[in-house]
Amino acid sequence: MDSMDGFDVMNPQCPSRVVLQRLGDKWTPLVFQSLKDGTRRFGEIRSDIGAVTPKVLTQTLRTLERDGLITRTIYPEVPPRVEYALTRLGSSLLGPLDAVREWAEANAGEVLASRDAFDDAL
Amino acid sequence: MDSMDGFDVMNPQCPSRVVLQRLGDKWTPLVFQSLKDGTRRFGEIRSDIGAVTPKVLTQTLRTLERDGLITRTIYPEVPPRVEYALTRLGSSLLGPLDAVREWAEANAGEVLASRDAFDDAL
DNA sequence: CGGCATCCGGACCGATACTG
């Protein structure tokens, strides 16, 4: 569509906006954090993250697989084993996502304090 | 103060998880993009982003103000004028958010292609 | 101009139970 080669999130019609939103959903950053050191199994991701139900985790993983960010490998064994790993594309997202995560951890205190101050002023 | 860095997104109870989620909501990255070059008025942000209703934009801006990421300055004039700007804390988030935005713009094509391929396989 | 009030639909999320 665009004669230009680039996507622009400031354009309401640009697909990059949809992509950007996906990256910001509730569990995506946490899944990436779990997978950043290599292949992990479903149960491992689940316990890494904690407090996520199987259904929602499956949904998240399926979406990421569909978007080409992770791979899903099934081993036909008993008991079944399924392993997840970042694709090359997914790995390239690790840096950006990590930057946001680190900011959140580093500044959560300040945000919370600001929130309290704001609420007290009401 | 905690001797350790206290906050860890992989801990379900950690407040940083809430903060991380806020950063990923639908309009936050776009507001930051609009404010990155300096102070802007409500209408300017609105037209920068496009396709966002006043109500939702107001909600987003209030939340960001409450979290200490932007300032809101009202000028008692007729017609009224309200200006928004990033705080120091907000500015420190500009880099991380920009990294994700750039990734989205650079790789949206690949994500879309992967999505199509995945859907065709069904 | 920059909101706020109201209503509303649907996406997202979760608890629980069950299965190959």
Place this chain on the structure above:
DNA sequence: CAGTATCGGTCCGGATGCCG
């Protein structure tokens, strides 16, 4: 172990209309 099925709730986000 790694999901699927079902049901239900919340809440985000949008449309519309009014106000100082």
